[in-house]
Amino acid sequence: MENLNRRRVLSLGAALGLVSVTAPAKAWAWPSADSVAGSGTGSDPAYVWDDATDPLMASLLDKGLVPSVNKAMASWVNNGDPLPGGLPADLTAHLRQVNRLPSWADSAKLARAADFNRRRDTYLFMLYGLGSGIMSTVIPREARSVYWSAGGADMQDRAAKTFTFGYDLSQLKAFEPTGQFVVTANKTRLVHAAVRHLLPQSPHWAGGADQDIPISAADILVTFHSLGTYVRRRLLDWKVPFPAADQEAFLHSWQVALHLLGVPDAYIPQTWAAADAQSAQVLTPILAPTTEGKELAEELLGLTAQIDLGVTRGFLNEFVRYVLSDEIGDWLGLRRDYAAAALVRTAWPAYILFREGLSPLMPGTFYMVDQFVRALAMLFLNKGSSATTTPITIPTGNRPA
Ligand code: HEM
Structure with a gap:
């Protein structure tokens, strides 16, 4: 059985162009020396969530303050915008800490990434939309949490909101004060924190899930690999010219995105080789069909049709x-x-x-x-x-x- 499973993982990984290493490891074995931080405790990110945001968002939800937060945040759009007035003081203090690029962000690389995204937008639409989008439905935890969260009831609206993230990431000035990506990523981080508090209260989540709290750092890395790592591999497979500097810039924009989503730097791959190795460990072995995922895929393809x-x-x-x-x-x-x-x-x-x-x-x-x-x-x-x-x-x- 173990062998069969291993063979299945290897052949599926090969079909997706995602696996070049041998067997998937059971425990977290990805070296933090290969991360943008360069070191770390090596602890398993399946048990890491977002300590800076989760308790704060749980208390805002419990106090019924989220509708007024949403209202106040509606006018908060550009990276250079001041934080909106009318937010609870603890949320303002938190956003003041996180609503900025990491110290290691390289503006030349980010500008190049934006230019690459513009030059290659047609392939990126195809791959993110039909490749990563549908792949998300065979990532069991993602499929289940998307299905049972509020957004699962209206996939058109959810797909449109998710698109906002990709759209803002691929704008020429995405990371500059007139761009919008830093704000969009911070709003997404708040949404994920809310889902961590809300979803465990759903009877469906308790019944069907294999983790107590959804959207761990490992889950976010899995999704990154279904997006960035997968897309890069396919572009290379298709022999689309992809110079090393573009590849590096593309990775860098994802590194910054992961940081803004709250993934600790010790888990963010430093190079594409490190990303491929991490993807082989966390993404390929977990792909599987679920009832929820099948329904979501049908809905997504139906929307497209x-x-x-x-x-x-x-x-x-x-x-x-x-x-x-x-x-x-x-x-x-x-x-x-x-x-x-x-x-x-x-x-x-x-x-x-x-x-x-x-x-x-x-x-x-x-x-x-x-x-x-x-x-x-x-x-x-x-x-x-x-x-x-x-x-x-x-x-x-x-x-x-
Ligand atoms: C919400 C992006 C990882 C589950 C969102 C939203 C965006 C987004 C832009 C806001 C749009 C909306 O409200 O529908 C991302 C990105 C990820 C990532 C870029 C990683 C690179 C994950 C993972 C999971 C997940 C790993 C679950 C395992 C959800 C759920 C919502 C959400 C349940 C809320 C849906 C709702 O009720 O509206 N995500 N996400 N996300 N995300 Fe993620």
Whole structure:
């Protein structure tokens, strides 16, 4: 059984391009020497949450102060904005500590990352949206907590709010005073702290979860690997030109994002090699289907299918299988369309080769694929309806039963 499991992990990891090391370790074995801090206690981040934020948010929720906090925070948007008036004094004091870049942030790298995000936005939309977005539904803890939290009842709104994070991260001035990412990350950190207090009160969470308190530092690292680490690997697999300086800058923007989300520096990978090793340990072995995840995937793909992407649902299913593996496609019950599968597997590489100037021949399928990519990018940019991002607010309850 142990061997079977190990083989399954290795083959799934290989399909996702995420595993290059041998077996997943059981205990936390990732060396803190490979972190941005350069050292640490080596304690398992599965048991690390957010001591600076969680008790504060629990008390705000218990005192019924969150609606007024949300109201006050609505006008707090740009990194350079003063903290809003009308917040409880302890929250203001806390935000004063954390609403800033870490001392190790490198503004040249962050500027380069923003430029990279802009240059590569089409591939990033495809990979974050259809790769990472659907992968999140086979990360059991994430799928369960998203499903049973308040936002799970309205996936369109939740997807729009999550998009705000990616959108603000990829703006040219994301980390500068006129950008919005530092504020968005801080609001997200508060949302996560609220979920840690609220979700354990849900009867569904108590019934189905394998941890007492959701969203540990390890869980956040898992999600990072399903986003940044996965996307980098796919871009390399697809032979999209990706110079070392761009790769480093891309990692740096994620390092700063993780810090702002409250992950201790001792767990944030210093290099891509360290990130790959950590991903092999924490992400690949835990991927699995859940009832909640299957429903979320169907809802997410259904939302996408509402928009005319110029392709069939079969093509969409097969594209997800192409970027995530057939094993994951089977877990999620994505209906097969073998003609579309053959098309995806030839048209997509040909599209990239031509687009990147690596082949002079324009494939016959170029316009079809291009329409798909553009429609998906527009879907993310406009969320199918409005042209502005959706403000992130702190929840006050869970998904109704
Ligand atoms: C909320 C991003 C990790 C569970 C949010 C929001 C953002 C976000 C932007 C606010 C949008 C909203 O309220 O829907 C991220 C990022 C992560 C991360 C960038 C890591 C890099 C996780 C993990 C879990 C999780 C690991 C669970 C295991 C949730 C839940 C909500 C939330 C349950 C609240 C949903 C609601 O009730 O509205 N996250 N998240 N997140 N996140 Fe995360």
